[in-house]
Amino acid sequence: MLLVSLFVGAQSPPNVPLISGGAGMFSSTNEGFTFFQPVAAPVLALPLGQHVLIEARTDLRGFYQQNNETGPFHGSFTADLEYLQADFIVNRHITVVAGRFLTPFGTYNERLNNLWVRNFQDFPLAFGIGTRTSGSSDGVMVRGNLYSTAKLHVNNTAFFSAKRTDGQFQAARAAGDRVDLYLPGKRLEVGASFERFLQSTSFEKPHRNSGGVHLWWMPWRNPLQLRSEYAHGPHSAGYWAEVTYPLSQFGGQDSVVGRLEPVFRMQQTFRLSPGPGDGLPSANTKQADFGLDYRFPHEVRLNTSYSRTFSTINGNIWDFSLTYRFLFPVWKGSK
Numbered sequence: 001m002l003l004v005s006l007f008v009g010a011q012s013p014p015n016v017p018l019i020s021g022g023a024g025m026f027s028s029t030n031e032g033f034t035f036f037q038p039v040a041a042p043v044l045a046l047p048l049g050q051h052v053l054i055e056a057r058t059d060l061r062g063f064y065q066q067n068n069e070t071g072p073f074h075g076s077f078t079a080d081l082e083y084l085q086a087d088f089i090v091n092r093h094i095t096v097v098a099g100r101f102l103t104p105f106g107t108y109n110e111r112l113n114n115l116w117v118r119n120f121q122d123f124p125l126a127f128g129i130g131t132r133t134s135g136s137s138d139g140v141m142v143r144g145n146l147y148s149t150a151k152l153h154v155n156n157t158a159f160f161s162a163k164r165t166d167g168q169f170q171a172a173r174a175a176g177d178r179v180d181l182y183l184p185g186k187r188l189e190v191g192a193s194f195e196r197f198l199q200s201t202s203f204e205k206p207h208r209n210s211g212g213v214h215l216w217w218m219p220w221r222n223p224l225q226l227r228s229e230y231a232h233g234p235h236s237a238g239y240w241a242e243v244t245y246p247l248s249q250f251g252g253q254d255s256v257v258g259r260l261e262p263v264f265r266m267q268q269t270f271r272l273s274p275g276p277g278d279g280l281p282s283a284n285t286k287q288a289d290f291g292l293d294y295r296f297p298h299e300v301r302l303n304t305s306y307s308r309t310f311s312t313i314n315g316n317i318w319d320f321s322l323t324y325r326f327l328f329p330v331w332k333g334s335k
Helices: 002-009 108-112
Strands: 018-030 033-048 052-066 073-089 094-102 136-148 153-161 174-183 188-197 208-217 225-232 236-244 260-271 285-296 300-310 315-329
Touching: none
Parallel strands: none
Antiparallel strands: 018 033, 018 315, 033 052, 052 073, 073 094, 094 136, 136 153, 153 174, 174 188, 188 208, 208 225, 225 236, 236 260, 260 285, 285 300, 300 315
């Protein structure tokens, strides 16, 4: 994770704990029904010496929804501990992680699901493949660099998760691996993920496999960003492809126009067999998402989007969110 790299790069002790994260307000209208979500997601990075880092992130979220198009709003509140992990930095190539961590299947869960990072308010439809919908695992993970030259970086992440069905730290018994190949000269990354589900549920037998591939590309000559994934699970398959084009060439990234980011995402899921509880649509679904984001100064961002869903019932989704990213030390460190 990014916090691990920042911790490794720290040169002078003592290492000061950091509080980071984001807060925001989400609004969504789907077929005339509107709901609001005030959200806060604080992140703690607590270094213990030069080789151990404690990381944690909590999702604090309210949910307010209308009973009908003109009725009153009713709300609820949830608090989820998304990860609480200890990172043991063995050397510059290997990090061992123990505790509750984000399941390293594909790229969206670890890299883009932060509310201050993602370009669309909603997760991709196929997010549940490989992540078991919750996105967190309890166990051990080993990640590091297998091979590195000026032209090619090969990274690997392997994990094992234990089964836990009660309390705050619920997770499934599973094991998996992800391999990433990055070409710095092309700013191109391709990778593959594999997960083996090792426990039975009410609707499926154990030892089911999920697999996926991803491709990211950010060409040198323009600010285009392409991110995409495809995943195949026991009961469903799906893909998403997202293109972002910041208008930074018009006066620079801090100009009024340069802060604008048009975004487009195409996604589709395929229902292969009945699979209640896998978090994916019950029927084949196609969805096109059109977004326009604006980055204000001081880490404030406005996200707006319109989505059109094509399935057994077609529908429109309008999303609006305002987020703020914060970062500060718990106390001042010595110089």
